Amino acid sequence: xxxxxxxxxxxxPENADLRAFIMGAPAALCILRGPEHRFEIVxxxxxxxxxxxxxxxMTVREALPEIEGQxxxxxxxxxxxTGEPFHGRELPAQLAGADGALRTAYFNFTYQPMRDASGAxxxxxxxxxxxxxxxxxxxxxxxxxxxxxDLRTAAEESESKFKxxxxxxxxxxWFARPDGYIEFYNRGWYEYTGxxxxxxxxxxxxxxxxxxxxxxxxxxxxxxxxxxxxxxxxFPLRRHDGVFRWFLTRVNPQHDDQGRxxxxxxxxxxxxxQRRSEEQLxxxxxxxxxxxxxxxxxxxxxxxxxxxxxxxxxNPLSAILTGARLLLRRSEDERITKPISRIVSSSExxxxxxxxxxxxxxxxxxxxxxxxxxxxxxxxxCRRIAEELEEGVPAPRITVAAKGDDxxxxxxxxxxxxxxNLAGNALQHGGxxxxxxxxxGTAPAIVSLxxxxxxxxxxxxxxxxxxxxxxxAASTQVxxxxxxxxxxxxxQIVTTHGGSIRVDSSPGxxxxxxxxxxxxxxATSEDTSEDQQ
Amino acid sequence: MKVLVVxxxxxxxxxxxxxxxxxxxxxxxxxDGAQAMVFLRAGPPCVVILDLLMPNMSGTxxxxxxxxxxxxxxxxxxxxTSDPTRAPSGSTVMGKPVxxxxxxDLVRRLCSAAA
Numbered sequence: 001x002x003x004x005x006x007x008x009x010x011x012x013p014e015n016a017d018l019r020a021f022i023m024g025a026p027a028a029l030c031i032l033r034g035p036e037h038r039f040e041i042v043x044x045x046x047x048x049x050x051x052x053x054x055x056x057x058m059t060v061r062e063a064l065p066e067i068e069g070q071x072x073x074x075x076x077x078x079x080x081x082t083g084e085p086f087h088g089r090e091l092p093a094q095l096a097g098a099d100g101a102l103r104t105a106y107f108n109f110t111y112q113p114m115r116d117a118s119g120a121x122x123x124x125x126x127x128x129x130x131x132x133x134x135x136x137x138x139x140x141x142x143x144x145x146x147x148x149x150d151l152r153t154a155a156e157e158s159e160s161k162f163k164x165x166x167x168x169x170x171x172x173x174w175f176a177r178p179d180g181y182i183e184f185y186n187r188g189w190y191e192y193t194g195x196x197x198x199x200x201x202x203x204x205x206x207x208x209x210x211x212x213x214x215x216x217x218x219x220x221x222x223x224x225x226x227x228x229x230x231x232x233x234x235f236p237l238r239r240h241d242g243v244f245r246w247f248l249t250r251v252n253p254q255h256d257d258q259g260r261x262x263x264x265x266x267x268x269x270x271x272x273x274q275r276r277s278e279e280q281l282x283x284x285x286x287x288x289x290x291x292x293x294x295x296x297x298x299x300x301x302x303x304x305x306x307x308x309x310x311x312x313x314x315n316p317l318s319a320i321l322t323g324a325r326l327l328l329r330r331s332e333d334e335r336i337t338k339p340i341s342r343i344v345s346s347s348e349x350x351x352x353x354x355x356x357x358x359x360x361x362x363x364x365x366x367x368x369x370x371x372x373x374x375x376x377x378x379x380x381x382c383r384r385i386a387e388e389l390e391e392g393v394p395a396p397r398i399t400v401a402a403k404g405d406d407x408x409x410x411x412x413x414x415x416x417x418x419x420x421n422l423a424g425n426a427l428q429h430g431g432x433x434x435x436x437x438x439x440x441g442t443a444p445a446i447v448s449l450x451x452x453x454x455x456x457x458x459x460x461x462x463x464x465x466x467x468x469x470x471x472x473a474a475s476t477q478v479x480x481x482x483x484x485x486x487x488x489x490x491x492q493i494v495t496t497h498g499g500s501i502r503v504d505s506s507p508g509x510x511x512x513x514x515x516x517x518x519x520x521x522x523a524t525s526e527d528t529s530e531d532q533q
Numbered sequence: 534m535k536v537l538v539v540x541x542x543x544x545x546x547x548x549x550x551x552x553x554x555x556x557x558x559x560x561x562x563x564x565d566g567a568q569a570m571v572f573l574r575a576g577p578p579c580v581v582i583l584d585l586l587m588p589n590m591s592g593t594x595x596x597x598x599x600x601x602x603x604x605x606x607x608x609x610x611x612x613x614t615s616d617p618t619r620a621p622s623g624s625t626v627m628g629k630p631v632x633x634x635x636x637x638d639l640v641r642r643l644c645s646a647a648a
Contacts, residue, residue, distance in 0.1 A: 311586055314615040314629055319544030321630035326552050329633065351630050370618050 028130075030054065031114070033123040037076050039063065040123065049105070049130055051098050066096045076124060079111045083121045086111040090135050106135040172237070172247070172268040174205075178261045180225040189268075194240025208238040221251070228253055228261055234271060245272035302365045309358045314351065321347040356485040360468060363492040371411040371496055373521045378415070378447055379406040382437045385419040389427060397434050398423060404441030408519040414493045415517075421486045422451040422513050430511075431455035447517050454510040462505060466491050497521050534644050535559040535576070539569040539592065540584040540613065549582060549613075549631070556637055558644075566590025570598065577608055579644040582636075585614040596621050609643040611636070 019041060022029050028046035030039060037060040047054060054063045061073060070093060079086050088109045094102045109128035116122045163184070166173050172189040176182040181202050190196070193208045206214055213235050224231040231251035236244035251266040324343045331337055363369050379402035386398040419437070426435040430453030440448045457465070464470045470484040494501045499517035536553045538560060540546040546562050553560045561578060563569035567589040569581070581599075585592035592612065599605040612620045613627050613636075620626040625643075627636060 310616050315542045315545065318615065318630040319542060319548060322545060322548045322552075322633060325633040326548055326555070329552075330555070347630070372618075 028126075028128040030126050031123055032060065032076070032126065035077075035080055036061070037073075037080070037124065046126075046128065049107075049128065050095065064095070066094060066102060070094060076111060079113050079124055080121050083113045083115070085113060090131055104132070105130055106132045169267075171270075174266045176251075176264040176266065178225075178253075178263065180221065180264065182266075183263075192239055193237065210236045210238075210244055224251060225264075231266075234275075237268060245270055246275045247271060299365055302361050306358060306361050306365070309354050309361065314354055317347055317351055317354065321351065353483050356483055356489060359489045359492070360483075360485050363489070363496075369414065369489075369492055369496045371414060371521060373409045374412055376408060376410045376412040376415065377406050378402075378408065378410075378441070378449060378517075379439045381412060381415055382419050382423075382439060382449070385416055385423060386437065389420065389423055397427065397430075397432075398437060399434065400437045400439075402439040402441065404439075404443070404447075406439050406441045406447060408447050408517060409521060410497055410517060411493075411521075414497075418490045418493050418515065419449070419451075421490045422449075422515070425486065426451055426453035426511075426513075429453070429455065433510075445519055447519060449515045449517075450512050451515075452510060452512045456507045456509075457503070457505040457511050462503065465503075535561060535578040536640060536644075537561045537563065537569065537572050537578040537581045539563045539566070539581065539587070539595065541565055541587040542584070545584075545629075545631075549636075552633060552637065553640070556641075558640075566592060566595040569595050573599070573605055573608070577605065579608070580640050581608060581610045582613050582640070583610050585612060585616070585619055593619070593621055596624060609646075611639060611643070 022031075022041055023043045025043055026045060028043065028049050030042040030046045032038060033040045039054050039056050039058055039060070042054045042056060050064060054060075060076065061068065067073065072093065075086055075088075078084070088107065088111075090106045090108060092104050092106050095105055097103055107128050108131050109126060112125040112127065113121045114123040114125055167186045167188075169186065170188060172192055173186040174182050174189060175184040182200070182205060185197065185200055189200070193200075195204070195208065198204075199207065206218070209217060217233060217235050220233055221231060223229075230253065232249070234246055234248045236246050238244050247268040248271045249266060249268045251264050253261045254263050254265060256262050321344060324340050324347065327340050328337055328344065331340075359369060379400065382400045382402075386396075386400055390396045390398060423435060423437060433454035436450075436452045438450045438452070440450070465487050468485055468488040470488075491501050494515055494517070497517050498521055499515060501513060501515045503511065503513050505511040536558045538546055538549045538553070539562075540549065541564055543564075546564070550560045550562050561572045563572050565587045569583070570590070572578075573581070583592045583595060592614070596610060596612070599608065599610065610624060611627055612624045613629060613631060614620060615629040617626045617628045625639070627639065
């Protein structure tokens with residue numbers, strides 16, 4: 001039929017076979033006659049498209065009034081007028097359904113002009129097929145495709161933004177494929193390492209590693225790749241100038257919706273300064289620890305020394321002295337008592353030196369000299385010491401004078417050492433003149449003791465006399481000179497009491513040692529003495 | 534009247550024993566704290582001369598046991614030590630080297646007070 005139509009021959013209505021064929025064809029076919037396009041033959045498939053409208057004898061305008069203004073009538077007129085066929089593809093038409101409501105349907109169709117025997121157009125054959133489902137499906141597909149495209153574009157934009165940020169970050173960074181092959185390094189990486197993309201791609205990064213540590217790094221990286229777990233390790237990377245700096249490197253996998261790794265993102269953070277500070281701190285801590293250990297060793301040694309002096313050395317000396325004194329008690333014979341007296345006095349001198357060494361050592365250990373604070377009268381104490389120093393002396397040279405309140409809370413044995421040392425020195429070095437001890441207790445919080453002798457001190461003596469183990473010219477003149485610790489210990493005792501000692505010496509006025517003591521030992525000193533006991 | 538001398542240093546201990554024998558006392562001598570406790574329980578002296586640093590029970594421990602024992606707490610004790618700062622508080626202390634005159638004098642007074 002199509003061939004017949006295409007040849008432009010009007011099928012003869014008399015040809016019943018042709019009519020039957022048109023009527024039973026699976027495609028929508030109809031034949032319009034005349035310039036007003038009156039239906040002549042309409043098959044059932046065509047009638048399905050129009051909802052049964054298009055009865056033979058009706059014009060198209062009458063049968064399908066809704067197509068007015070949709071351009072189809074104009075197309076039919078043009079085909080009829082020009083004799084040019086028209087092929088429409090997927091053109092939409094608004095057609096009224098059975099209920100009168102318009103629906104949009106899409107058609108592929110041909111308007112084929114038909115001619116009479118003289119060749120003039122006398123009708124139009126329409127061949128049409130509805131493609132609405134196909135068009136709609138394609139529209140949905142197209143929309144979906146468009147949406148996907150939009151998403152992809154957005155993802156690409158986001159990816160490029162991400163890469164831009166990644167590129168600009170101060171750390172070194174890179175992306176690797178799931179198999180660990182590195183595809184992208186950021187600017188920081190190239191600036192730091194001074195390398196090119198060609199040198200770095202894939203596994204080229206190994207060239208900027210410390211070759212000794214590289215096997216460890218590679219092993220850890222391969223394990224992460226195999227197990228899909230994040231990587232974290234600190235190792236050095238070579239800078240463009242050859243200097244290695246330490247980096248903390250973290251590599252995290254990125255997953256897709258199905259949990260598959262799509263790439264690895266690695267970031268190397270420079271921790272060199274931090275690490276250096278940590279090392280310095282550790283080294284400082286270590287040297288501090290060493291110093292403390294050293295100090296503790298010194299204290300332990302000093303304590304051991306105190307033990308040896310105080311017990312091991314003093315015990316046999318005690319045995320010598322006690323034995324010698326026992327002999328003195330038993331004998332009246334001068335041939336025996338004189339040499340034994342020398343044993344006694346030498347032993348006593350040695351015992352005093354041991355006491356001084358003990359005091360010196362204790363003064364150097366943490367707590368200082370131990371004190372036992374007791375209510376004490378300083379004037380009475382001075383008088384007792386003066387008597388002991390000049391026992392049996394025919395013409396005593398020491399005078400003791402006191403004014404005000406001489407009472408305080410001090411360690412009387414230690415103060416006795418102070419008075420004995422100062423008055424003893426004055427007797428020995430005072431040029432044989434008088435020695436005055438004057439106590440001034442007129443102030444409320446302080447009691448002072450001044451020990452005055454007539455001779456002046458040399459500059460040299462004044463400069464060094466409080467130093468321990470001093471060996472000045474003056475001390476060598478002294479009979480039975482000791483260790484040079486007397487004044488040092490005196491000063492220690494006074495300062496441990498919270499007091500002070502100073503010297504005033506001039507050729508005209510002689511020499512005065514002035515000791516000032518607070519009436520009570522400061523609380524910390526008392527605590528110290530408690531601890532020591 | 535009996536004096537108990539407790540000292541691990543043989544020279545000091547024997548010299549003190551001789552001193553008190555010279556003075557007419559009976560004298561027991563213990564080489565350490567443990568032996569001192571045996572003598573104390575066997576027959577209380579009128580005074581104990583007690584060293585502090587000794588093996589087998591220190592003088593500090595002996596002093597403590599005596600103070601907590603009703604039969605011994607009244608016996609006077611003279612602590613004879615090279616380190617008086619270690620002496621138990623409240624005790625009578627005499628530093629080493631021993632001043633014999635003071636020691637003899639002190640023991641005489643303590644024993645006569647006890648008698």
